[in-house]
Amino acid sequence: MIPSISWSKAHGVAFLSSLSKTESHSLPVAMSDPSNELLIALIQAETSQSITPHPYSLAEIQKYNSLSNPSTESILEKIQLQKNLSDTNVWESEPIIELVDTILESAMMQRVSDIHFEPFETHLSVRFRKDGLLIPHLTLPDWLKDSVILRLKVLACLDISEKRIPLDGRFRFRSPNHHCAIRISTLPTRYGEKAVLRLLLPQESKEDLESLGMPLEMLTKVKLIFEKPQGIFIVTGPTGSGKTSSLYAGLRCIIQKQLNVTTIEDPVEYELHGANQVQVNEKAGLHFATALRSVLRQDPDVIFVGEIRDKETACVALQAAQTGHLVLTTLHTNDSVSAISRLEDLGISPPLIADAVLGVLAQRLLRKVCPHCLGLESGCKHCDFTGYKGRFAIFELLEASPKLNHCIINDFSHSQILEEISFLKLTDYANLAVKEKKTTMEELKRVLG
Numbered sequence: 061m062i063p064s065i066s067w068s069k070a071h072g073v074a075f076l077s078s079l080s081k082t083e084s085h086s087l088p089v090a091m092s093d094p095s096n097e098l099l100i101a102l103i104q105a106e107t108s109q110s111i112t113p114h115p116y117s118l119a120e121i122q123k124y125n126s127l128s129n130p131s132t133e134s135i136l137e138k139i140q141l142q143k144n145l146s147d148t149n150v151w152e153s154e155p156i157i158e159l160v161d162t163i164l165e166s167a168m169m170q171r172v173s174d175i176h177f178e179p180f181e182t183h184l185s186v187r188f189r190k191d192g193l194l195i196p197h198l199t200l201p202d203w204l205k206d207s208v209i210l211r212l213k214v215l216a217c218l219d220i221s222e223k224r225i226p227l228d229g230r231f232r233f234r235s236p237n238h239h240c241a242i243r244i245s246t247l248p249t250r251y252g253e254k255a256v257l258r259l260l261l262p263q264e265s266k267e268d269l270e271s272l273g274m275p276l277e278m279l280t281k282v283k284l285i286f287e288k289p290q291g292i293f294i295v296t297g298p299t300g301s302g303k304t305s306s307l308y309a310g311l312r313c314i315i316q317k318q319l320n321v322t323t324i325e326d327p328v329e330y331e332l333h334g335a336n337q338v339q340v341n342e343k344a345g346l347h348f349a350t351a352l353r354s355v356l357r358q359d360p361d362v363i364f365v366g367e368i369r370d371k372e373t374a375c376v377a378l379q380a381a382q383t384g385h386l387v388l389t390t391l392h393t394n395d396s397v398s399a400i401s402r403l404e405d406l407g408i409s410p411p412l413i414a415d416a417v418l419g420v421l422a423q424r425l426l427r428k429v430c431p432h433c434l435g436l437e438s439g440c441k442h443c444d445f446t447g448y449k450g451r452f453a454i455f456e457l458l459e460a461s462p463k464l465n466h467c468i469i470n471d472f473s474h475s476q477i478l479e480e481i482s483f484l485k486l487t488d489y490a491n492l493a494v495k496e497k498k499t500t501m502e503e504l505k506r507v508l509g
């Protein structure tokens with residue numbers, strides 16, 4: 061347990077972050093005299109954890125204590141006070157609003173992608189997903205569970221009386237320093253409603269193909285694909301591997317030309333200026349396939365289909381790709397070659413695949429070694445003591461070629477195709493990055509298995 065800010069202030073130390081690698085990892089503590097063994101022993105007794113002292117000036121420590129979660133503690137005190145004073149709903153009270161705002165503000169400041177509010181028997185845990193990993197942020201007392209979730213539901217205009225079914229919605233959060241669109245989804249769990257917030261930070265949506273970090277040769281090939289008048293280009297990878305960002309980057313280049321670009325997404329996450337964005341609505345009967353059929357009647361040049369996950373969508377998308385449209389889409393497969401067999405599983409005939417597919421890009425995101433501490437075991441203040449800061453994408457591009465078409469039409473297996481066609485694989489790319497000390501072997505294994 062990390063002691064309170066007032067305890068830290070009284071002892072002239074700062075608990076640098078709750079973002080250490082794991083919960084069992086020793087706590088990074090800022091001290092003006094890291095050799096003060098008496099104080100170290102005192103902190104270890106107070107936290108029941110081993111600590112790593114870091115030299116900071118007293119001024120820095122004071123600044124850190126006033127910045128880190130500045131108000132959470134005092135807000136909680138206010139809520140407690142109010143609760144003692146009256147029995148009315150605390151969720152509509154000023155301090156709860158302040159508490160939720162503080163959590164959102166802090167998430168935005170740290171550029172996290174998701175916030176998880178998870179109810180357990182004794183508490184509500186708040187975790188941030190940062191660079192792909194879930195990191196504990198706050199633990200709130202049990203009696204605050206419902207109020208916090210209610211406040212979130214109010215923000216998104218969700219039905220607050222409905223707690224038995226999953227709900228989803230979105231809202232815009234504005235504070236003096238930040239603003240961003242947030243998507244929320246709730247799920248009834250054993251100990252109450254869980255809420256997950258996806259933060260759609262505006263800056264992330266402005267990347268172009270150059271900023272993806274592809275090797276020049278691959279970038280040139282991908283650019284050529286985006287210039288094709290027809291065919292299908294597929295990006296594969298698990299959820300959160302940056303597939304949509306890559307396709308959006310390509311779409312931004314296309315939109316500058318005089319073309320009709322339509323996207324079909326579930327859900328629409330980012331605004332793409334100049335494109336017609338269609339939101340899939342399963343409840344209302346607007347599925348990917350139905351939306352795609354309607355879009356095809358609207359004279360499109362380029363169609364982005366968020367994801368192909370059923371036979372019908374696959375079939376219409378491939379037909380569109382053969383009849384004068386550039387179709388961009390994503391598939392959930394581990395590597396580029398598997399996309400071929402996935403399309404076959406979805407009922408597309410090998411000759412049609414060979415004819416329509418322009419290329420398959422597989423990708424993953426790996427955490428970057430922190431440039432300040434170069435990934436030292438204990439990290440540094442710039443990387444929240446994780447040794448990593450930010451992420452970069454690795455890619456493999458399987459290009460259409462007469463050789464690949466031969467493999468597809470003759471029903472070559474996954475390993476036969478790999479034998480036949482040589483190209484830079486995700487693992488080659490990642491190994492290169494490890495060699496260049498851009499990332500670590502541990503990170504490679506975590507992401508690629």
Ligand SMILES: [Zn+2]
Nearest residue numbers: 430433440443
């Ligand atoms: Zn660092």
